[in-house]
Amino acid sequence: MPLVDDATTVERAPARPLTAKRFRPFEALAENIIFAASTVSILGVFLIFVFVAREALPLLTSRQIQEEVTLSTLFTTRMWQPVGVEPKYSVIPLVIGTLKVTIVAILFATPLAIGGAIYTAEFAPRKVRELVKPVIEILAGFPSVVLGFIALMVLATFLQKITGVQSRLNAFVGGIAVGLAITPVIFTVVEDALTAIPKAFREASLALGATKAQTALSVVVPAAAPGIAAAIILGIGRGIGETMIVLMATGNAAIISWNPFDSTRTMAATIGQEMAEVVFGDAHYTVLFFIGVMLFAITFALNLTSHAFVRRITRKLGSLK
Amino acid sequence: MSDSIEMMSEEEQVGSRVNGPARPETLLNIERVRVPDDGRPIDRPVKLASKHLSLWYGPKQALSDVSLEIRNYEITALIGPSGCGKSTFLRAFNRMNDLIPNVRITGQVLLDGEDVYGRRVDVVELRRRVGMVFQKPNPFPKSVFENVAYAPRLSGVKNMGRLTEIVEKALERAALFEEVKDVLHKSALALSGGQQQRLCIARALAAEPEVLLMDEPCSALDPISTLRIEELMRELAKSICIVIVTHNMQQAARVSDRTGFFLLGELIEFGSTDDIFTRPADSRTEDYITGRFG
Numbered sequence: 001m002p003l004v005d006d007a008t009t010v011e012r013a014p015a016r017p018l019t020a021k022r023f024r025p026f027e028a029l030a031e032n033i034i035f036a037a038s039t040v041s042i043l044g045v046f047l048i049f050v051f052v053a054r055e056a057l058p059l060l061t062s063r064q065i066q067e068e069v070t071l072s073t074l075f076t077t078r079m080w081q082p083v084g085v086e087p088k089y090s091v092i093p094l095v096i097g098t099l100k101v102t103i104v105a106i107l108f109a110t111p112l113a114i115g116g117a118i119y120t121a122e123f124a125p126r127k128v129r130e131l132v133k134p135v136i137e138i139l140a141g142f143p144s145v146v147l148g149f150i151a152l153m154v155l156a157t158f159l160q161k162i163t164g165v166q167s168r169l170n171a172f173v174g175g176i177a178v179g180l181a182i183t184p185v186i187f188t189v190v191e192d193a194l195t196a197i198p199k200a201f202r203e204a205s206l207a208l209g210a211t212k213a214q215t216a217l218s219v220v221v222p223a224a225a226p227g228i229a230a231a232i233i234l235g236i237g238r239g240i241g242e243t244m245i246v247l248m249a250t251g252n253a254a255i256i257s258w259n260p261f262d263s264t265r266t267m268a269a270t271i272g273q274e275m276a277e278v279v280f281g282d283a284h285y286t287v288l289f290f291i292g293v294m295l296f297a298i299t300f301a302l303n304l305t306s307h308a309f310v311r312r313i314t315r316k317l318g319s320l321k
Numbered sequence: 322m323s324d325s326i327e328m329m330s331e332e333e334q335v336g337s338r339v340n341g342p343a344r345p346e347t348l349l350n351i352e353r354v355r356v357p358d359d360g361r362p363i364d365r366p367v368k369l370a371s372k373h374l375s376l377w378y379g380p381k382q383a384l385s386d387v388s389l390e391i392r393n394y395e396i397t398a399l400i401g402p403s404g405c406g407k408s409t410f411l412r413a414f415n416r417m418n419d420l421i422p423n424v425r426i427t428g429q430v431l432l433d434g435e436d437v438y439g440r441r442v443d444v445v446e447l448r449r450r451v452g453m454v455f456q457k458p459n460p461f462p463k464s465v466f467e468n469v470a471y472a473p474r475l476s477g478v479k480n481m482g483r484l485t486e487i488v489e490k491a492l493e494r495a496a497l498f499e500e501v502k503d504v505l506h507k508s509a510l511a512l513s514g515g516q517q518q519r520l521c522i523a524r525a526l527a528a529e530p531e532v533l534l535m536d537e538p539c540s541a542l543d544p545i546s547t548l549r550i551e552e553l554m555r556e557l558a559k560s561i562c563i564v565i566v567t568h569n570m571q572q573a574a575r576v577s578d579r580t581g582f583f584l585l586g587e588l589i590e591f592g593s594t595d596d597i598f599t600r601p602a603d604s605r606t607e608d609y610i611t612g613r614f615g
Contacts, residue, residue, distance in 0.1 A: 204459045204461065204470070204524075207448055207455075207525075208448065208449075209447075209528060211445055217337055222460070222463070
């Protein structure tokens with residue numbers, strides 16, 4: 001047959017020496033652009049931190065400012081009254097306010113988000129899942145000022161009617177609204193963690209005579225536990241940093257009280273509220289930047305922890321994929 | 322374990338032996354290990370049966386009109402090329418196909434004469450009686466103990482002493498206890514592949530199933546682990562019914578009592594393993610087991 005003849009007469013390009021490196025302009029360009037993009041974003045984050053830290057530094061170095069406020073008085077005094085004859089700077093009421101709002105938000109958002117994610121990942125028919133997931137993810141991008149507005153106008157009145165408390169705007173109202181804002185964040189991460197669990201686990205469990213619910217609760221959820229923990233931590237980080245909602249819905253009173261139905265003020269809201277009114281470079285200005293450093297450090301630590309959890313889950317399940 | 326030694330030496334001698342006791346030579350040139358009195362009951366009633374079973378995934382037909390009977394205390398092997406429907410058929414017995422959307426089934430699957438697709442059948446109860454071992458070892462990311470204790474816990478066993486007893490017995494039946502008795506509370510994922518698969522068998526046995534379905538249980542294992550699982554299967558067949566899907570024809574020839582050959586969703590031939598591998602009635606069976614296609 002001519003097959004063999006054809007094969008032998010195919011023209012081949014002469015072999016190039018292996019060392020003749022070809023210049024590939026597109027390849028080089030793409031590589032450099034990607035490298036530049038990632039460098040700029042990392043550098044950006046780094047420079048923001050440097051800037052915030054630099055503005056907070058006089059708290060430790062400047063005599064003049066230390067006459068008004070020092071690192072230790074920030075944590076040992078009990079009043080936040082930056083404007084007045086004798087300004088008082090204590091972060092304690094702000095830290096307590098932040099904690100109150102974040103705790104309410106997490107207690108509200110976690111069961112909602114995890115329950116929703118378990119339903120979507122384990123029980124919902126495919127059509128429902130394909131609808132619910134993107135809709136909730138769009139909610140994550142909902143402008144927080146709108147959520148704050150709803151909390152201010154509708155939620156606060158509604159909750160006051162139920163609870164009958166005096167201050168209409170309080171940590172509870174703000175916490176619920178922040179909870180609504182972080183629910184989609186937690187939902188998405190938990191849902192991803194659940195769907196990342198290999199199908200083999202579910203099959204094994206069902207084949208052993210487990211029901212769907214037993215499979216979800218005693219196999220899938222425990223296997224995804226690190227991812228769920230990561231989601232909650234991420235939610236906490238978002239809650240602590242949330243500014244606009246708490247500014248609008250918590251009543252903005254910097255008082256020391258653990259009662260969630262008292263008006264309250266968070267760290268982030270304080271920066272948002274007061275930064276526009278301070279004298280550049282004075283003690284108040286410096287303290288606000290110091291609060292910024294605290295927020296930065298807290299969210300950074302929380303993100304790192306959540307990352308570690310996610311890595312644990314991928315390592316644990318890596319061998320089974 | 323004397324079986325195993327015999328099996329190994331038999332394998333070594335394949336092709337070189339001239340004289341010896343008359344054993345049926347298969348077309349594969351594998352000599353079957355026939356132990357006349359292997360401790361299994363002589364009376365082997367029909368345990369599972371399918372009657373005119375057809376199955377569709379959406380518009381695609383995966384099984385057409387399959388009827389066969391599987392007997393208790395026997396190992397039944399299902400062989401055939403990839404995509405021939407043998408795994409689908411296996412999964413019909415414990416209704417694992419229910420998990421796939423758009424599956425349609427006609428005909429009957431009977432367990433002890435009861436239709437498992439009947440209107441009032443509790444799938445959970447069915448799956449407790451018909452256990453399954455999968456192709457890839459899939460222990461839960463829990464301890465060895467918790468893996469085996471999973472099914473007993475589901476059926477409500479809470480007493481720790483009773484649980485321990487069940488777990489140890491299941492591990493022993495799966496010939497794994499000696500190897501893992503010191504790591505019972507360590508992660509099951511730290512075991513080797515062969516151990517993991519025997520753990521999965523132990524996990525299935527802890528539910529006290531009457532039937533064990535094995536879907537290519539050795540395809541991810543090395544030859545020694547494979548041999549151990551095969552020994553284990555013969556041991557288990559003394560008390561339960563085993564159905565195995567395998568790509569490995571040597572395995573089917575070595576381990577099973579009966580063999581069914583599937584092709585394109587049809588059961589081409591079903592009979593004693595001796596017959597299938599020595600004098601297949603259908604030329605397609607012969608072509609497949611002699612390696613002419615598939």
